[in-house]
Amino acid sequence: MSTATTPAPTSVSTAPGGDRNRLLRWWPAAVLVLLIVAPWSALPLPGLLDGPVGSPGSLQLLATCLLFGALATGYDLLLGRTGLLSFGHALYFAAGSYATNMFLLEAGLPFAAAAVLGVCSGAALALVLGSVSLRVTGIGFSMVTLAFAQAGSILVSRDPGGFTGGEEGRAAPAELLPSWLVGIDHTANLYWIALAYLVLTLAVVHRAVRSPTGRVWEGIKENERRVEVLGLKPYGFKLTAFVLAGALAAAGGLVHLLLTGGSTPRTTTSDFTLSLLVMVVLGGTGTRWGPMVGGILYTWADHRLGDLAGSGAVAGLPAVLRVPLSQPLFLLGVLFVAVVHLLPGGLARLPSRLRRTREENR
Amino acid sequence: MSTIVLLTMTGLGLGALYFLVASGLSLIFGLMDVLNFAHGALLSIGAYGTWWAASGRLPGAGPGGWGFALAVLFGTAVGTLAAVVLELAVVRPLYTRPREQVLATVGVGLAVPALLSGIWGPDARTFPGPEALSGTFALLGADVPVDRLVLVAAAVAVLVALRLFLGRTRHGLVVRAGVEDRAMVTALGIDVRKAFTLVFAIGGCAAALGGALGGLYFGSVDPHQGTSLLIFAFVVVVTGGMGSVTGAAVAAVVIGLVQQFANYYTAAGLGDLAVVVLLAALLLVRPRGLTGRLA
Numbered sequence: 001m002s003t004a005t006t007p008a009p010t011s012v013s014t015a016p017g018g019d020r021n022r023l024l025r026w027w028p029a030a031v032l033v034l035l036i037v038a039p040w041s042a043l044p045l046p047g048l049l050d051g052p053v054g055s056p057g058s059l060q061l062l063a064t065c066l067l068f069g070a071l072a073t074g075y076d077l078l079l080g081r082t083g084l085l086s087f088g089h090a091l092y093f094a095a096g097s098y099a100t101n102m103f104l105l106e107a108g109l110p111f112a113a114a115a116v117l118g119v120c121s122g123a124a125l126a127l128v129l130g131s132v133s134l135r136v137t138g139i140g141f142s143m144v145t146l147a148f149a150q151a152g153s154i155l156v157s158r159d160p161g162g163f164t165g166g167e168e169g170r171a172a173p174a175e176l177l178p179s180w181l182v183g184i185d186h187t188a189n190l191y192w193i194a195l196a197y198l199v200l201t202l203a204v205v206h207r208a209v210r211s212p213t214g215r216v217w218e219g220i221k222e223n224e225r226r227v228e229v230l231g232l233k234p235y236g237f238k239l240t241a242f243v244l245a246g247a248l249a250a251a252g253g254l255v256h257l258l259l260t261g262g263s264t265p266r267t268t269t270s271d272f273t274l275s276l277l278v279m280v281v282l283g284g285t286g287t288r289w290g291p292m293v294g295g296i297l298y299t300w301a302d303h304r305l306g307d308l309a310g311s312g313a314v315a316g317l318p319a320v321l322r323v324p325l326s327q328p329l330f331l332l333g334v335l336f337v338a339v340v341h342l343l344p345g346g347l348a349r350l351p352s353r354l355r356r357t358r359e360e361n362r
Numbered sequence: 363m364s365t366i367v368l369l370t371m372t373g374l375g376l377g378a379l380y381f382l383v384a385s386g387l388s389l390i391f392g393l394m395d396v397l398n399f400a401h402g403a404l405l406s407i408g409a410y411g412t413w414w415a416a417s418g419r420l421p422g423a424g425p426g427g428w429g430f431a432l433a434v435l436f437g438t439a440v441g442t443l444a445a446v447v448l449e450l451a452v453v454r455p456l457y458t459r460p461r462e463q464v465l466a467t468v469g470v471g472l473a474v475p476a477l478l479s480g481i482w483g484p485d486a487r488t489f490p491g492p493e494a495l496s497g498t499f500a501l502l503g504a505d506v507p508v509d510r511l512v513l514v515a516a517a518v519a520v521l522v523a524l525r526l527f528l529g530r531t532r533h534g535l536v537v538r539a540g541v542e543d544r545a546m547v548t549a550l551g552i553d554v555r556k557a558f559t560l561v562f563a564i565g566g567c568a569a570a571l572g573g574a575l576g577g578l579y580f581g582s583v584d585p586h587q588g589t590s591l592l593i594f595a596f597v598v599v600v601t602g603g604m605g606s607v608t609g610a611a612v613a614a615v616v617i618g619l620v621q622q623f624a625n626y627y628t629a630a631g632l633g634d635l636a637v638v639v640l641l642a643a644l645l646l647v648r649p650r651g652l653t654g655r656l657a
Contacts, residue, residue: 085461132642139397139464140604143596144645150593151638160629270593274399274468281465327480333473340466341455 039188056187063194065296070198072279072295074248080286082241083221085142088149090272092246095122096253097263104176122250130242153268169264197255278336284346364504369622375510377618378517382572383595384610386565392541392605395460399467402592403474407444408570409583412437416490425490434574441570449562479585486584489577509578541605
């Protein structure tokens with residue numbers, strides 16, 4: 001992963017055909033407009049979605065996809081931009097969700113205040129734990145972040161003091177939330193919130209990696225020793241990336257709380273962080289759109305594979321095929337190994353790889 | 363007094379289990395820079411292999427006497443084989459890309475427990491063990507379960523065997539040298555890749571043995587046992603200093619004891635937290651772990 005980064009496939013060259021390319025440059029805006037108007041659409045997408053795009057069920061799934069696309073983008077700030085392989089990212093996501101929920105339930109704060117405090121708690125936790133775990137480098141850092149996340153997971157599931165609801169999780173109080181965020185009739189609002197979170201995350205990550213700090217992150221990823229030789233202390237820069245990613249994850253936890261109507265201990269498990277990792281690597285680390293695409297695809301695949309597992313077509317298969325097909329995690333795990341082996345750079349590098357192969361064959 | 367003896371023995375048993383997982387993890391990491399996320403899966407494979415054989419599905423194996431020994435042998439062999447396959451099929455093709463080797467093992471670590479739970483169900487299965495090992499013996503006034511002793515004995519045997527192998531054999535010399543400086547060993551014309559497969563086999567063997575005996579210790583097997591033990595094994599590896607087998611042994615004992623005592627004298631579950639706090643404290647004082655070794 002320390003190989004030089006080739007330009008993202010979306011970057012437009014100034015080669016001939018400039019007019020077409022100038023138009024192509026606006027595709028993200030076009031996609032965004034499409035996504036904004038999606039809730040009013042009654043277009044059926046058979047195979048992709050169960051109902052028409054604008055139905056609450058489809059919107060819920062789409063919102064979850066967008067949420068995880070954003071979450072993977074934020075996580076890539078560590079993995080793809082700074083070269084930090086954190087296995088504890090779920091902790092900050094869960095912290096955002098649980099802290100907001102607790103400020104609502106226990107302190108009785110209004111929603112806006114609880115949300116702000118919840119995200120700040122997640123960032124503060126990232127600051128404290130990041131400052132400890134960044135004392136070790138390389139894979140040691142990965143293991144320490146994992147250990148902290150595990151501690152968080154244990155704390156949530158053992159539930160001392162009765163704040164987290166243990167294995168059951170804790171439902172968000174519908175009566176304390178603004179009415180336009182509650183109920184199946186308002187799924188579109190939640191969808192727009194998820195979309196706004198995605199746009200925010202993309203903007204923050206995009207801005208951050210192009211800032212002077214972002215250049216240092218890139219340097220740390222390529223060669224940390226060299227950054228030190230230049231007289232910069234990597235620790236502070238790494239901590240900045242860690243806290244920023246933690247804050248983004250905590251905001252994602254807040255969106256998840258609204259979307260699912262509660263906090264669930266599943267979001268604290270190491271499997272959850274590993275699935276984030278799968279999303280980022282699937283899409284392509286260190287690219288602008290890759291992690292987002294990976295997150296969206298993974299979430300959609302996870303959901304559809306779950307449906308597939310329960311479907312009659314799978315139940316009729318012989319055991320050799322039925323057993324693996326009924327386990328979405330098995331399929332995703334195998335898919336992940338395949339992507340790592342066969343598709344270095346993930347989906348985002350696929351177009352440029354194909355182009356290169358075509359040119360070589362010419 | 364009897365409580366302290368019992369807690370100590372239980373802590374040592376748990377520590378022995380951690381060591382069985384962590385020793386292979388530590389060697390693989392030291393030699394290849396690969397944090398093997400599939401190591402917990404190897405443990406689960408060993409545990410399920412033993413459970414499968416001991417439940418009477420393998421001729422000659424069974425829940426008692428030599429039949430159980432054969433079951434453990436079978437489970438360990440299956441785990442070792444799985445480790446070799448893992449190295450050859452998944453890890454070796456990514457030889458020059460350590461980061462992606464780690465990622466590939468993550469995929470295996472997700473897939474194997476899912477497959478196990480697909481085949482034998484997501485719930486825990488009762489683990490059959492010999493009568494002789496389910497009893498207790500008196501030690502300083504405490505009734506200590508025999509399985510603790512079996513675990514400690516197995517861990518000591520593995521530690522001694524590993525030290526003899528690493529210190530007295532030519533292959534061990536290559537592995538040790540590879541842990542210290544992989545580039546230099548390669549430059550001397552020695553194929554480190556053979557050492558990789560060997561270390562994976564050894565690590566898988568220890569982990570699978572840990573799985574087989576862990577089934578005895580917990581009384582059951584479930585698909586996610588390996589993953590949860592793996593996380594504590596990571597803590598042991600970091601605490602002990604990465605790549606050091608002796609460091610892993612010391613750290614495993616310390617962490618097993620701390621966890622048991624804290625779980626008993628405070629609330630259950632706080633012991634697991636205490637271990638992580640211990641790790642954080644150690645890193646603040648000595649970022650390189652107990653033995654001062656760093657990746």
